[in-house]
Amino acid sequence: MSFPFAAPPAPTATTGGPRKIALICSKGGLDECYPVLIMANAARMTGITCAVFFTFWGLDVITEDRVDHLHVNFVGNPSSPMPYMLAGLPGMEALGTSFMKKRMTELDIPGVREMVGMLKASGCELYACELAMKMFDRKKEDLLPDVEAVITATDFFEKTHGYDIVFV
Amino acid sequence: MTPETEARLLARLDSIDAKLDYVVERQELVEDLIREMTPVAREALNAMAGQMQTWEDRGWFAMGHALIGLFDDLANAYGPDDVHELRGHVVQIVDTVRNLTQPEVLDLANEATDVLHHADDVQPVGPWGMAKAAGDKDVQRGMAVALEMLRHLGQASAHAKSGAPPRERPAPRETPAPSASPAPSASPALSPTPEPASAVLQGEVVEWNGRRFTGEGFLLDTDTWDEALAAEMAKGLGLTLGPDHWTAIRWARQDYMAHRASPNVRRVANGSGLGTEALYTLFPGTPGKTIAMIAGVPKPVGCV
Structure with missing residues (x-):
């Protein structure tokens, strides 16, 4: 009798067929882009087809000279551990960022650049928003090589027909 | 007469x-x-x-x-039930009073009164004055004491709120049972040693080839693994194991033995030197779980 189990299966969508997820990353804070990257990676590890659309500030996450300098934003964040009056003081952002990066390293969570590379390697499709690119005056060459293409929002929705859409 | x-x-x-x-x-x-x-x-x-x-x-x-x-006021404010309840706390109350009347506490109170008597000499301070005063050694000690008291106050209030006994030292985290020990008891749900999460979730044990597996197909006792078993499992999963497959499987097993935690995709990719992309090609779908399954180690739990 052969091994009576299947490989851990990819969950099937309620509609039937393999499950697919499209994530939209619209923010560029270190704390705001990690959820997208980790969720996308977890989806791939679970065998779920995944695509990520980077738009507006989310473009920073896939921009070559910004990706290593993403910051944590304390101002206007009600969950921030920092008292509101202090959060806006100069240096607080850098302090919070270095603290968060330290914790990430302790927990063995890769940096943003490595996460994006991992997503690409795992077969996750990464797209940049054309309109946002124009708005921030960026070119395809400014982006990480992991980015598949610069497409419009309409293109993205056409490509991700049948996906669950998650906006972050 | x-x-x-x-x-x-x-x-x-x-x-x-x-x-x-x-x-x-x-x-x-x-x-x-x-x-x-x-x-x-x-x-x-x-x-x-x-x-x-x-x-x-x-x-x-x-x-x-x-x-x-x-007494009138007391009678108005408290009913007989309150008094009855109070009786239960008399020892505690007496203890508190005794503690409060210890000489050192009274000394402290006296000193505090002295300070209040001389309050006229003290000038009001703003935030900067506070910052300046914070440099003073005595003030620092006082702040430390006050903070400690606040901490206890917080604990006490949390205790009062939940009604639970005061927080006890958390029990040291149990490490997974070493592989040298005999196989865990037949019922994983009742076993005191932590099982891989999947086994507990599934709550069932499947026997195959003389070994015991979780309901998802992960080997329960990693010591019963050998390469022949791995090859057979892979065959059942539709994989033919090549040298790269074996590199990943052996590395995952070795890493589990060293750390008692199953590596997930990133760890295997970096540790074995194969890279993420290769792993997704070698073990399509769910490389992390598939590698762990074939390597006879528990289902990996990490997110990256």
């Missing part, structure tokens, strides 16, 4: 006369006593009034009055 009745009447009168004499005599005695005692009693009354006046001057009556008012 017969002479007998007359004689009886006379005898009766005699006896009444004798009793009257006795009563009058007593009356005179009492009158004498009153006459003699009056000045003494007056003296005593005066003295007593004077004493009362002194008490009054000292405020005893006012205080008594206030105390009665206090």
